[in-house]
Amino acid sequence: MDPATDWDGGTSKFMDAEGSLSSYTKRLFLCGGEMRIIRSAAEMQRFSEGERCRGRRIALVPTMGYFHEGHLNLMRIGRKRGDCLVVSLYVNPAQFAPTEDLDAYPRDFERDQTLAEGVGVDVIFHPDNREMYPEGYQTHVEVEGITNNLCGISRPRFFRGVTTVCTKLFHIVKPHVVIFGKKDFQQYVTIRRMVLDLNMDIEVVGMDTTREPDGLAMSSRNVYLSPDERKSALSLSRSLDLAGELYDSGERDAATILEKVRAWIAGYPHTQIDYAQICDVKTMKDVERIDGWCVLALAVRVGKTRLIDNRLFGEPTEAGGRMFEAGGRE
Amino acid sequence: MDPATDWDGGTSKFMDAEGSLSSYTKRLFLCGGEMRIIRSAAEMQRFSEGERCRGRRIALVPTMGYFHEGHLNLMRIGRKRGDCLVVSLYVNPAQFAPTEDLDAYPRDFERDQTLAEGVGVDVIFHPDNREMYPEGYQTHVEVEGITNNLCGISRPRFFRGVTTVCTKLFHIVKPHVVIFGKKDFQQYVTIRRMVLDLNMDIEVVGMDTTREPDGLAMSSRNVYLSPDERKSALSLSRSLDLAGELYDSGERDAATILEKVRAWIAGYPHTQIDYAQICDVKTMKDVERIDGWCVLALAVRVGKTRLIDNRLFGEPTEAGGRMFEAGGRE
Numbered sequence: 137m138d139p140a141t142d143w144d145g146g147t148s149k150f151m152d153a154e155g156s157l158s159s160y161t162k163r164l165f166l167c168g169g170e171m172r173i174i175r176s177a178a179e180m181q182r183f184s185e186g187e188r189c190r191g192r193r194i195a196l197v198p199t200m201g202y203f204h205e206g207h208l209n210l211m212r213i214g215r216k217r218g219d220c221l222v223v224s225l226y227v228n229p230a231q232f233a234p235t236e237d238l239d240a241y242p243r244d245f246e247r248d249q250t251l252a253e254g255v256g257v258d259v260i261f262h263p264d265n266r267e268m269y270p271e272g273y274q275t276h277v278e279v280e281g282i283t284n285n286l287c288g289i290s291r292p293r294f295f296r297g298v299t300t301v302c303t304k305l306f307h308i309v310k311p312h313v314v315i316f317g318k319k320d321f322q323q324y325v326t327i328r329r330m331v332l333d334l335n336m337d338i339e340v341v342g343m344d345t346t347r348e349p350d351g352l353a354m355s356s357r358n359v360y361l362s363p364d365e366r367k368s369a370l371s372l373s374r375s376l377d378l379a380g381e382l383y384d385s386g387e388r389d390a391a392t393i394l395e396k397v398r399a400w401i402a403g404y405p406h407t408q409i410d411y412a413q414i415c416d417v418k419t420m421k422d423v424e425r426i427d428g429w430c431v432l433a434l435a436v437r438v439g440k441t442r443l444i445d446n447r448l449f450g451e452p453t454e455a456g457g458r459m460f461e462a463g464g465r466e
Numbered sequence: 467m468d469p470a471t472d473w474d475g476g477t478s479k480f481m482d483a484e485g486s487l488s489s490y491t492k493r494l495f496l497c498g499g500e501m502r503i504i505r506s507a508a509e510m511q512r513f514s515e516g517e518r519c520r521g522r523r524i525a526l527v528p529t530m531g532y533f534h535e536g537h538l539n540l541m542r543i544g545r546k547r548g549d550c551l552v553v554s555l556y557v558n559p560a561q562f563a564p565t566e567d568l569d570a571y572p573r574d575f576e577r578d579q580t581l582a583e584g585v586g587v588d589v590i591f592h593p594d595n596r597e598m599y600p601e602g603y604q605t606h607v608e609v610e611g612i613t614n615n616l617c618g619i620s621r622p623r624f625f626r627g628v629t630t631v632c633t634k635l636f637h638i639v640k641p642h643v644v645i646f647g648k649k650d651f652q653q654y655v656t657i658r659r660m661v662l663d664l665n666m667d668i669e670v671v672g673m674d675t676t677r678e679p680d681g682l683a684m685s686s687r688n689v690y691l692s693p694d695e696r697k698s699a700l701s702l703s704r705s706l707d708l709a710g711e712l713y714d715s716g717e718r719d720a721a722t723i724l725e726k727v728r729a730w731i732a733g734y735p736h737t738q739i740d741y742a743q744i745c746d747v748k749t750m751k752d753v754e755r756i757d758g759w760c761v762l763a764l765a766v767r768v769g770k771t772r773l774i775d776n777r778l779f780g781e782p783t784e785a786g787g788r789m790f791e792a793g794g795r796e
Binding site: 272276282335337418 | 507511515518519521602603604605606607608609610611612629630633634637638640659660663664665666667748790
């Protein structure tokens with residue numbers, strides 16, 4: 137069947153307004169209908185290898201579940217970028233420190249299934265810990281330099297856990313393209329670096345942060361916030377807006393901007409700054425002056441909940457602005 | 467074309483004695499003739515992706531070049547196991563310590579080309595350091611427990627360098643099957659563990675050690691040996707034979723066997739034992755008693771040249787004897 141054939145005579149459930157196949161149609165005809173739940177790595181690999189052999193492009197959105205609109209936006213991009221859209225749903229213990237919220241991390245698989253099906257996901261890959269880290273497991277993947285700052289200091293096991301599980305997921309799902317949110321900006325840069333360094337033949341797409349109407353970055357951890365804390369959580373996005381205004385008015389000195397950002401956040405009750413730093417996006421090292429592509433990254437405890445957010449400065453506007461210069465693909 | 471068609475009417479250059487396609491024929495018809503030299507990772511990936519899309523099975527033999535009969539035997543197995551045989555030839559600086567023989571490591575690319583072509587290699591992947599580790603490179607892959615003994619003690623950077631470069635080569639060449647020699651037994655076990663732990667969808671085949679007529683394990687480093695040292699190099703294989711006789715006569719106590727092995731080696735001039743240990747093949751931890759599948763592993767300096775060799779005890783005889791029990795493929 138020619139996927140371009142307009143067999144129902146016009147735009148509809150089957151075609152979108154631009155005359156492309158709708159996600160419903162793509163899913164129905166290219167992947168065979170119902171959303172599948174796959175829990176075994178070997179079964180997922182067989183499925184993906186089959187898709188690849190038939191020339192289908194696989195898009196992967198790696199998640200820890202408890203979906204919000206931010207996840208769904210990543211899936212919608214994945215739906216456009218792939219013939220077959222796989223969402224992995226796995227709360228990865230390797231990226232939590234013993235003191236962190238692994239057990240408390242919110243989970244609701246039934247709700248997640250419904251939401252994923254609603255945006256046209258073909259497969260949810262949902263393994264358990266025994267499938268991912270069987271007895272005798274002893275391998276890790278680590279990106280060095282760029283993980284030594286920011287969350288790499290506050291959460292020493294975090295990035296190693298993320299790069300290891302993503303390597304596993306990439307080998308299991310065999311995607312052509314993976315979609316990550318830029319809310320976890322250091323994670324996004326780290327994955328790009330890993331993909332480049334290890335010659336993974338995968339396109340990494342970064343999506344802008346999805347926000348609540350008042351500006352709060354969406355996060356599964358927002359459910360932890362009390363009503364009072366929810367108000368204080370706005371300190372992150374509001375202080376980033378403030379920094380944006382300073383930048384737009386010509387301020388380039390990092391210390392000046394950060395001083396005002398820190399004072400702004402400290403003005404809200406229940407807040408405790410973990411870090412507020414301005415870094416070069418290629419190296420994730422602190423800069424004294426914003427010159428080129430930089431990120432202002434925030435991690436703030438609001439009550440007991442650790443929230444992160446960030447704002448980019450000087451991002452290349454032309455398509456093809458590259459994060460890393462050296463060889464290989466990005 | 468049906469690869470089983472006997473179009474030239476009998477065994478010949480085109481068919482081997484068992485009526486299978488000869489390596490020459492396979493290469494001619496399945497991969498298109500002349501051996502190719504590919505130096506760019508991106509070009510290798512395009513080639514391999516094309517092969518995979520056409521349903522061809524890719525076999526990879528990773529090497530550091532300076533081929534001897536041991537390498538050629540690995541390639542012959544690769545030739546049988548794959549429709550397309552890729553040999554990577556790269557002296558990986560990341561697996562040499564600053565004090566080791568990286569610069570002196572023997573190289574002869576023209577000779578290697580001729581030898582590879584002779585056994586039906588389709589592609590030599592031969593990148594340079596800039597292609598493999600461009601500026602900004604900062605990622606590594608590490609297998610923990612089983613690399614903490616034997617060569618992991620003598621050569622602290624070695625296994626991390628090997629697992630990292632193999633991960634890169636696997637992503638570049640995209641093999642279905644990889645062939646390793648069991649002379650580097652700990653390396654072979656480490657690669658199996660990494661492939662299993664990281665869900666790499668690759669079959670790992672281990673080949674028995676190829677030996678000179680007098681028993682010396684073939685190694686590119688044998689060229690370093692003076693005539694006198696060459697005689698002392700026999701201490702490794704001869705002491706392994708002695709250990710085999712002890713085992714066959716019922717001896718199971720590791721200390722008893724190792725004492726005799728060490729004394730035997732010490733009886734040769736120019737020898738200095740780096741290690742002589744008996745380990746469980748799954749954990750690479752020392753055993754007191756040989757019970758199940760174990761390896762006697764030797765590393766001996768003969769003059770300035772460090773040689774390794776090993777002998778297995780209690781290897782499962784049935785096909786499908788598995789090195790690791792836990793999930794995933796091996």
